[in-house]
Amino acid sequence: MNKLDTILVTSLLKEAGFALTDSVTDADVVLINTCSVRGHAEDRVISNLGHLKHIKKNKPQLTVAVIGCMAQRLGEQLLKHPAVDIVCGPAQLPQIADLIMQTIREKKKTLAVTEKIRQKVTSEQSQALEEFESIYDTEEQHLPGQAFVRAMHGCNNFCSYCVVPYVRGPEVSRPPQIIIEQIKRLAGRGIKLITLLGQTVNSYKYVNGEKTYCLAELLEMASDIDGIEWIRFVTSYPSEEFFDRICRAMADLPKVCKYLHIPAQSGSDKILLAMNRNYTSAQYLNLLDRARDIVPGISIAGDFIVGFSGETEQDFAATVNLVKKARYKNCFIFKYSPRPGTTADKRLEDNIPADVKKQRNIELLAVQEKISAELSTEFLGKTVKVLIEGLSKKPHLNTADGNKSPQLIARTADDRIVVFNGPAEMTGRFADVKITKTSPLTLFGELA
Ligand code: SAM
Ligand code: SF4
Numbered sequence: 001m002n003k004l005d006t007i008l009v010t011s012l013l014k015e016a017g018f019a020l021t022d023s024v025t026d027a028d029v030v031l032i033n034t035c036s037v038r039g040h041a042e043d044r045v046i047s048n049l050g051h052l053k054h055i056k057k058n059k060p061q062l063t064v065a066v067i068g069c070m071a072q073r074l075g076e077q078l079l080k081h082p083a084v085d086i087v088c089g090p091a092q093l094p095q096i097a098d099l100i101m102q103t104i105r106e107k108k109k110t111l112a113v114t115e116k117i118r119q120k121v122t123s124e125q126s127q128a129l130e131e132f133e134s135i136y137d138t139e140e141q142h143l144p145g146q147a148f149v150r151a152m153h154g155c156n157n158f159c160s161y162c163v164v165p166y167v168r169g170p171e172v173s174r175p176p177q178i179i180i181e182q183i184k185r186l187a188g189r190g191i192k193l194i195t196l197l198g199q200t201v202n203s204y205k206y207v208n209g210e211k212t213y214c215l216a217e218l219l220e221m222a223s224d225i226d227g228i229e230w231i232r233f234v235t236s237y238p239s240e241e242f243f244d245r246i247c248r249a250m251a252d253l254p255k256v257c258k259y260l261h262i263p264a265q266s267g268s269d270k271i272l273l274a275m276n277r278n279y280t281s282a283q284y285l286n287l288l289d290r291a292r293d294i295v296p297g298i299s300i301a302g303d304f305i306v307g308f309s310g311e312t313e314q315d316f317a318a319t320v321n322l323v324k325k326a327r328y329k330n331c332f333i334f335k336y337s338p339r340p341g342t343t344a345d346k347r348l349e350d351n352i353p354a355d356v357k358k359q360r361n362i363e364l365l366a367v368q369e370k371i372s373a374e375l376s377t378e379f380l381g382k383t384v385k386v387l388i389e390g391l392s393k394k395p396h397l398n399t400a401d402g403n404k405s406p407q408l409i410a411r412t413a414d415d416r417i418v419v420f421n422g423p424a425e426m427t428g429r430f431a432d433v434k435i436t437k438t439s440p441l442t443l444f445g446e447l448a
Pocket of ligand 2: 157163165
């Protein structure tokens with residue numbers, strides 16, 4: 001979501017006549033797009049602002065804008081920071097160029113956040129957001145040939161630990177026709193892989209008169225677009241609604257990638273209840289079984305939070321147990337970070353010591369790594385279709401071709417990382433790669 005916002009803000013500023021620079025010392029304006037999901041992400045912003053405060057001593061005309069979730073969460077408080085000139089929440093991003101010009105012109109600090117974040121967005125706001133969405137400049141794409149498309153804004157789930165509903169506002173699904181038109185435009189500009197985004201993208205629901213559109217229909221409509229070859233969607237919430245229909249769309253529509261990112265967060269029913277996740281570990285595993293039944297070969301990824309308030313050794317053992325049963329392709333594992341304003345922060349004590357959180361994180365990662373390694377090995381000798389992302393950060397690791405061509409990094413439709421030697425010009429294109437070696441999270445191979 002943040003990567004998409006960064007692309008849109010960059011596109012908008014370019015259109016308004018700004019030029020990009022990678023160097024802070026060259027810049028007249030610095031924007032920091034922020035995340036509030038964990039304390040660590042916010043700490044890094046504060047540390048960057050400390051650095052910018054220093055730079056501003058010699059360059060007082062430098063304008064600094066903090067945008068995104070942290071801007072919405074802290075508002076006025078953040079504006080008091082000596083380095084900060086503009087604080088702009090996610091809903092105000094369409095105005096960012098004007099806000100910068102106004103701040104420079106009037107030489108005073110500017111605050112633009114939503115006052116009542118849980119209030120329904122007005123039709124003017126939603127029109128501004130739609131125009132902002134359509135500004136996507138494919139030159140700014142995060143990876144060649146790939147684009148993110150927002151299916152929905154916000155979240156209504158209020159998991160007790162999570163700040164998202166307080167900074168991104170209520171859940172709103174975008175009209176399907178607008179999404180489809182947007183994807184057609186992207187396809188016309190050479191985009192091959194679309195990733196539909198939503199905090200709970202599987203609950204996408206748009207009612208138009210008699211007709212209700214769900215994610216399965218959106219996938220079907222997007223599948224009909226010429227030029228688009230792969231369609232992914234993230235992130236899914238473990239809920240019954242639409243689940244089988246979405247799985248069937250994945251099984252039946254060849255362009256829809258057989259990949260499901262469906263966070264469990266914990267394997268303990270007691271902790272799931274405290275987290276306000278509306279399922280038990282048995283219900284969650286049942287969803288995975290159904291997904292695997294309906295979509296043979298599906299790869300599944302998960303998220304977990306370790307060290308949540310009150311998590312005993314027994315609760316953690318239940319999480320380990322669930323990870324073993326779920327057999328994820330990979331997992332994102334986070335140490336619980338209390339977020340101000342959330343129900344968990346207000347009502348529950350953050351009573352798991354930092355070293356225990358760290359130890360549980362390491363232990364769970366090790367359990368997952370063993371499973372990932374086993375699943376990766378199944379690819380040995382197989383040929384997989386990949387979309388090439390670009391040069392690998394560790395070039396020439398694979399010397400199979402005597403280092404004649406650089407090492408490329410690519411991904412399969414089901415989100416597996418593949419590394420092989422090939423011409424850099426293949427970036428943004430599809431290729432077939434024969435897998436010759438595997439590690440838990442990477443497949444190595446040769447161009448087939
Ligand atoms: N909407 C998605 C969902 O419900 O799974 C993901 C949203 S969140 C931005 C991404 C992940 O961050 C979550 O799945 C969760 O594992 C983690 N997360 C959220 N709040 C957290 C917190 N307070 N401390 C640690 N991890 C957190
Ligand atoms: Fe946060 Fe839960 Fe919404 Fe995901 S579903 S964004 S974890 S509140």
